Amino acid sequence: MTQQVPESAAQLGAGRYVTTIEPPPGVSTSVCELATSDGATVTGVLRVPPGASSVITIMHPRQDVTHHSLVPYLLAAGYAVWTQGSRSPNNDLNLLHEQAIIDMAAGQVYLREAGFEQVVSLGHSGGGALTAFYCQQASLPAEQRLRAAPSGRPVPLADTTMPVPDGVVFLAPHPGQAALLLRVIDPSVTDEADPLSADPDLDPFNPANGFVAAPESSHYDEAFVGHYRTAQLDRIRRIDDVARSLAAESARANRAFKAGGDAADRRRALAPRLITVYRTDADLRNVDLSLDPNERPYGSLFGRRPDLTNYGLVGFGRLSTAEAWLSTWSALSSNADFVRCAPGVTVPALLLEFAGDQASFPSDIVRMRDALGAADLTVAAVAGTHFGGPIRPGAPTGTALAAERIRDWLDPRFAG
DSSP, rough: OBOOOOOHHHHOOOBBBBOOOOOOOTTTEEEEEEETTTEEEEEEEEEEOOTEEEEEEOOSSSSOOOOOOHHHHHHHTEEEEEOOSSSSSTTOTTOOOHHHHHHHHHHHHHHHHHSSSSSEEEEEEEHHHHHHHHHHHTOOOOOGGGGGGGTSOOOOOEEEEEEEEOOEESSSSOOOOHHHHHSSSSSOOOOTTTTTTTTTOTTTTTTTGGGGTTSSSSOHHHHHHHHHHHHHHHHHHHHHHHHHHHHHHHHHHHHHHOOOOOOOOOOOOOOOEEOOOOOOOOOGGGTTTTTSSSSOSBBBBBSSHHHHTTTOOSSSSEEHHHHIIIIIITTTHHHHHHHHHHHGOSEEEEEEEETTTTSSSSHHHHHHHHHHHHOOOEEESSSOOOOSOOOSTTTTHHHHHHOOOHHHHHHHHHOO
């Protein structure tokens, strides 16, 4: 997500960082620590301008959104803002989305107890799928909610108070962490222990397959794209098999410990055999701008040279436990998929696209629009890149344009 930084930093082209306005005067700020229904602790920051009776919540499953660049715009529009993290912000090593929505519930309960008349949830990027997943589960009778994460770990959603938001804003939502990883994972990896292993016939940066060096757009033919996407799913499936085996081994050891009390079994259950996934910055659309075209610049969320950053440290799902892989990163196993959860979103909703997005594409927005269950649904687009940057030098930031569009949608429905 985005953070407030000096103007000079934004001018240097740091794509995740967007300048913002100063907050209005008179805002009261409090830092809160909340207990979740399953005994974890989460923190949030509540900012309240004078007279605010409605609050906008911003949460992301993996990142700290305390200084999200929309915050001062929403405050200036007269809305209180609640920014909240999950139980492990900026550390997704063991991120379970089933726990993250329990964390989200704690904030929703707190805001109602604090006396706000209306609570609107805003999900930016990965916060969009998190919000859709929360709404889906919160809208179900308690006994119909999920009882376990994909690994089999019990989760007490049935015992969690989960207020449904009064409205939701989806800003540049990608289709979910797992669906996102499916599109960016490099299927040419032939050895999961070797970050340099590659099948040349699947290598997205092999000129023989259509790659052209930056900054020129590459040109992949339809046959290669289809082969590539099939191979991406195959790689996810192979990692899934490993994760399920590791999760089952841990569960067996835990059952043995409960039955016999042997500390050796408990150690086997606790030992975190981590899954390392190399090369996850390889979406063909980031280098072939003719695929699912929009106004995006060349490059990915992680840099202007995916042919290099794909081999670097950054990327999605690089390191995780087996449980986190199955819950958050596996497109075959995760419950937190935007389109699958979207029919459960029945409150008023704004689906707002950035026209130059590098992670959420026009085809995604169409599928999300068609899947959302809200009768009061507004779909719109503004010029900007995924993190709210300007679509071209000298243009207004996407954040500023999004803030105006969000305010116009909020005011008739939620202004106090």
